[in-house]
Amino acid sequence: MTRLGDALIKAGIFVKPQEDIVKPQEDVVIEQEIDNTHITAHFTWKEALFLPTWNRVANENDGLSQEIKTNLIDIFGILEKIRSLLGNRPISVHCAYRPSKYNSVIGGATRSAHVQGKAVDFSIAGISCDEVRAILVPRLDELMIRMEKLNGSNWIHIDTNKTRPRYFIP
Numbered sequence: 579m580t581r582l583g584d585a586l587i588k589a590g591i592f593v594k595p596q597e598d599i600v601k602p603q604e605d606v607v608i609e610q611e612i613d614n615t616h617i618t619a620h621f622t623w624k625e626a627l628f629l630p631t632w633n634r635v636a637n638e639n640d641g642l643s644q645e646i647k648t649n650l651i652d653i654f655g656i657l658e659k660i661r662s663l664l665g666n667r668p669i670s671v672h673c674a675y676r677p678s679k680y681n682s683v684i685g686g687a688t689r690s691a692h693v694q695g696k697a698v699d700f701s702i703a704g705i706s707c708d709e710v711r712a713i714l715v716p717r718l719d720e721l722m723i724r725m726e727k728l729n730g731s732n733w734i735h736i737d738t739n740k741t742r743p744r745y746f747i748p
């Protein structure tokens with residue numbers, strides 16, 4: 579930029595280049611609509627659909643179907659039971675549904691239950707994940723879930739896949 583150009587910008591004579599104008603994104607509207615909607619009493623659709631690496635919620639364009647939504651309602655219902663089992667402490671959901679494209683980007687297992695909306699990764703403030711796993715192991719049959727045996731990890735993976743064993747090394 580020339581010295582004259584700088585002077586003109588300072589004087590407010592030059593108009594800002596077009597690229598600087600942020601265009602509204604359609605996703606923002608979808609995200610706002612879904613934010614406050616609860617999937618179950620203590621969890622929101624945003625928690626069920628948020629994709630941390632992409633920093634947005636998943637939508638129909640990612641392959642989100644009614645069947646996947648039904649699976650998510652099911653696993654979050656189980657998460658409610660876990661929440662009450664552990665003294666109603668708030669649960670932090672790390673990730674639940676992962677579109678297959680997202681799953682490959684983050685290096686998830688090809689047949690991951692997350693892709694079907696049948697899995698959730700979470701942690702609970704004030705209890706270590708190893709402690710939570712120890713509490714849940716004897717209840718996996720009753721809760722009808724599988725859980726990953728990942729000693730020392732800072733998240734707990736549960737899913738509603740029917741395969742055995744219920745407590746498994748991923």
Ligand SMILES: [Zn+2]
Pocket residue numbers: 692697698699734735736
């Ligand atoms: Zn997981």
